[in-house]
Amino acid sequence: MLITEKRQLVELFESQAKRRWELAATGPAERIAKLNRLRAGLLARSEELYAAVKADYGKPAFEAWLTEIFPSIEEIDCATKHLKAWMKGRRAKRALILPLASTRVRYEPKGRVLIMSPWNYPVQLLIAPLVAAVAAGNCVIAKPSNKTPHTAAFLADLIGSVFPPEEVAVVEGPGSTVGDFLLELPFDHMFFTGSPAVGVKVGEAAARVHAGLTLELGGKSPTILLRGANMRQAARRIAWGKCLNAGQTCIAPDYLLCPSELVEDFAAEMRRAVESFYGKTEEARAASPDFARIVDKAACARLERLVADAISRGARLEFGGRFDVEQRYAAPTLLTGVRPDMAVMAEEIFGPILPVLSYDSLDEAVDFIRARPKPLALYILGRDKKSAERLIVSTTSGSAAINDLLVQIENPDAPFGGVGMSGTGNYHGFYGFKTFSHERNVLYQGPVSAAEWFYPPYGTPVQERLRSALKAVKKLNR
Numbered sequence: 001m002l003i004t005e006k007r008q009l010v011e012l013f014e015s016q017a018k019r020r021w022e023l024a025a026t027g028p029a030e031r032i033a034k035l036n037r038l039r040a041g042l043l044a045r046s047e048e049l050y051a052a053v054k055a056d057y058g059k060p061a062f063e064a065w066l067t068e069i070f071p072s073i074e075e076i077d078c079a080t081k082h083l084k085a086w087m088k089g090r091r092a093k094r095a096l097i098l099p100l101a102s103t104r105v106r107y108e109p110k111g112r113v114l115i116m117s118p119w120n121y122p123v124q125l126l127i128a129p130l131v132a133a134v135a136a137g138n139c140v141i142a143k144p145s146n147k148t149p150h151t152a153a154f155l156a157d158l159i160g161s162v163f164p165p166e167e168v169a170v171v172e173g174p175g176s177t178v179g180d181f182l183l184e185l186p187f188d189h190m191f192f193t194g195s196p197a198v199g200v201k202v203g204e205a206a207a208r209v210h211a212g213l214t215l216e217l218g219g220k221s222p223t224i225l226l227r228g229a230n231m232r233q234a235a236r237r238i239a240w241g242k243c244l245n246a247g248q249t250c251i252a253p254d255y256l257l258c259p260s261e262l263v264e265d266f267a268a269e270m271r272r273a274v275e276s277f278y279g280k281t282e283e284a285r286a287a288s289p290d291f292a293r294i295v296d297k298a299a300c301a302r303l304e305r306l307v308a309d310a311i312s313r314g315a316r317l318e319f320g321g322r323f324d325v326e327q328r329y330a331a332p333t334l335l336t337g338v339r340p341d342m343a344v345m346a347e348e349i350f351g352p353i354l355p356v357l358s359y360d361s362l363d364e365a366v367d368f369i370r371a372r373p374k375p376l377a378l379y380i381l382g383r384d385k386k387s388a389e390r391l392i393v394s395t396t397s398g399s400a401a402i403n404d405l406l407v408q409i410e411n412p413d414a415p416f417g418g419v420g421m422s423g424t425g426n427y428h429g430f431y432g433f434k435t436f437s438h439e440r441n442v443l444y445q446g447p448v449s450a451a452e453w454f455y456p457p458y459g460t461p462v463q464e465r466l467r468s469a470l471k472a473v474k475k476l477n478r
Contacts, residue, residue, distance in 0.1 A: 001156065001165065003173040006181045009141075012169055013112065013185050016139035019166040020111050023137045028084040031135055037162045038134075039076045042069060042127070045158060049123060052150040056122075057328065058293035059245065067245065068123040071410065075128045078412040078429045079135040086135070086433050092441075096473065101445045107437040109137035110212055111188035116179065116202065118194045119145035119295055120248040120350075125193050126155060129214075130168065132432025138189070140168045143182060146175055147295050187211050189436060193250075196421055203424070214425035214435055216250070217418055218348050221375040223253035223405070224365055224391060225266060226382025234381040234403075235269035238354070239277060241379070241405030243332050246292040247352035251377040251399070251406055254349055255338070257365045260358040263336050267318045267356070274319065274332045282322050286329055293328040294351060300325045303351040309343040310335050310355065320353070340368075362387055366394045374398075374420030379405050398422050 003009055042049075046069055053059040053068065092103040113133045117126035126144055133140050142159070144152040149172075156170040163169075171178060179198075183190075183205035189212035192202040199215045206213040223241075225234055241253050258266050278288040285291065294300040304323040311317055320333025330351050338344065338355035345355060359365045369378070378397035380388045388402050398418035401408040409416045409428070417426025427435045453462060471477050 001160075001169055001171050003171045003178045003181070006184075009171065009178070009181050009185065012141065012165060012171070015166040016112050016141070016169075020109070020139045023139060023167065024109050024111075026137060028087050031137065032080045032083055034134060034162065035076050035080050035131060038127075038131070038159070039073060039080075041158050041162055042072060045154075048154055049151070052154040053122070053148070055150040056119075056148040057246075057248075057295045060290050060292065063245065063290070063292065064123075067121055071124045072127040072131070074410070074412055075131045075428070075432070079131050079433065082430065083135050083433070086430055096470070098443075098445075098450055100448055100450050101443050103441060103443050106440045106442050107136065107433070108440050110436055110438055111138060113138045113140045113436060114182055114185070114187040114190045115140060115142040116182070116190075116192045116194065117142065117144050118250075119147040119151075120245060120250065122148045122151040123155065125216075126170075129191050129193075129427055129432060129436075130159075132427055133189075133191075133436040134163075134168065136433050136436035138436050139166070141182065141187075142168070142170045143175070143179060144170065144172070146173065189213070191427075191435075192216070199423075212435075214427065215418070215423045216416075216427075217376065217421065217423045218250040218350075219373055219375045219418075219422040220254040220345070220348055221251060221377040221379070221397070222369050223256045223379040223381065224369075225256060225258045225262065226380065226384045226387050227259050227262070228384055229382035231262070231265055231269045232272075235266060236273040236276075237381065237403075237405050238379075239270055239273035239332070242354050243274070243277065243291065243352050244406065246294055246330060248292070248295065248350050249406065251409065252350075253354065253377075253379055253405060254375075255345065255355045255357060257359050257368065258356050260360055263356060263358055267334060267336055270334050270354070271319050274334075278332065282320075282331060285331060286322065286324070291332075294330050295328070297325050297328060299350070300328045300330055303330045303349070303353060306344045306349065306351075307333060307335070307353060310338060313342055314339070315342065315344075315355070362390065366391065369395045374418075374422055376418045376422035377401070377406075377408070396420075398426075 050061040050064050053064045089104055089106040115129050126142055144155050152172050159170050186209040190202055190206045191214040193216040196217045199217045278285040278291050307321050315335045316337045318334040318336055320331040322331040333353040336356045338357050374396050376398040378400045380391050380402045399408045412429035415426035415431040416428045417423050
């Protein structure tokens with residue numbers, strides 16, 4: 001649905017007001033049927049999806065399958081398998097003072113939900129929260145990024161073929177106008193994936209109407225190489241994590257902390273890893289069908305400036321550094337001798353550039369990470385389990401992985417989310433269902449209520465005996 005006027009959004013939002021209560025009354029079978037239709041549509045039209053992401057930023061078809069379709073199907077399958085159990089809620093333990101009552105925690109839909117998804121994984125990062133919101137029984141208005149117009153059009157058509165707009169609608173249009181219009185509406189929950197700067201605006205909009213809020217942001221996720229690590233294995237895993245989607249991944253390794261004496265060895269292994277993935281020469285890598293492009297020319301030019309600034313200030317270009325802004329190509333690039341005051345360390349890179357900073361002691365690495373905003377992810381590579389555990393307990397991050405990169409978010413039985421400047425709240429699997437649900441405390445009382453024993457007038461013999469008994473049980477006389 002292309003939005004050109006605020007009025008269109010208001011009418012759409014109001015059309016979901018009544019439907020919201022009808023959806024709240026649906027059972028698991030109805031919700032599962034809808035999710036299965038979405039699953040079937042996504043699989044049946046996968047070739048259209050591959051063409052769309054290829055047109056938007058040259059993403060290889062296999063990478064689109066791996067990072068867009070497969071995770072989306074995983075979310076759907078997890079929800080459809082467990083939804084019946086999730087919707088049952090849970091029985092709470094009896095309260096001492098209410099021995100005759102029972103309490104149940106029930107999950108009810110929050111109501112009308114806004115999902116604002118980014119361009120870097122335009123399908124997965126819209127479908128995953130949408131699955132959770134639908135499973136929880138909500139109405140949804142979803143806004144994909146206008147930076148990937150072909151994929152946004154595909155999503156609008158796919159979701160429009162599964163859901164009526166009064167249940168789920170995908171709206172298209174410039175984020176600077178449509179996004180602002182959406183943030184003026186009193187949604188019950190707002191879910192945003194994107195930059196911390198825009199996340200602040202979404203957070204302020206949610207606060208104005210006391211809406212629930214989930215922010216999946218980003219930041220500079222550190223990777224720490226430990227002494228004694230399998231260098232070849234570590235370099236290959238880091239190279240894949242850095243170059244997947246041309247580095248345009250919110251949980252990509254943003255910089256590497258490497259022991260001073262291992263920097264040269266790591267650089268050599270990293271070069272070999274990149275060559276084995278994308279080609280022996282810069283020309284071969286630029287022509288590789290397995291390497292995506294940067295989303296737009298402005299983003300590519302920004303990456304070129306970051307590398308140029310680092311080199312001009314003393315960083316060493318180990319390989320890469322080649323840019324073709326017109327073709328939106330940024331080469332896999334490794335920089336050593338990087339200092340914290342360089343521009344490449346001032347902001348999230350969001351490209352296939354890895355700055356390497358050296359450290360001598362683990363204390364130095366810990367202090368460096370602690371001195372910066374809390375990251376979305378943290379990676380540790382090495383055999384030293386004691387040092388790895390120390391890094392985990394001495395730092396914080398939205399997620400972490402030891403001896404692997406990126407894949408920690410692929411388990412639907414574990415939450416994914418940020419902390420501090422890298423995000424608020426989490427989702428995936430049950431955690432997504434919970435995010436889009438209100439946990440309602442419902443007490444069931446019979447004909448006799450123990451609370452009646454405490455009604456005025458106070459000081460009756462029964463009340464005094466009960467108070468003495470309760471004080472003894474709770475040890476309040478000591």
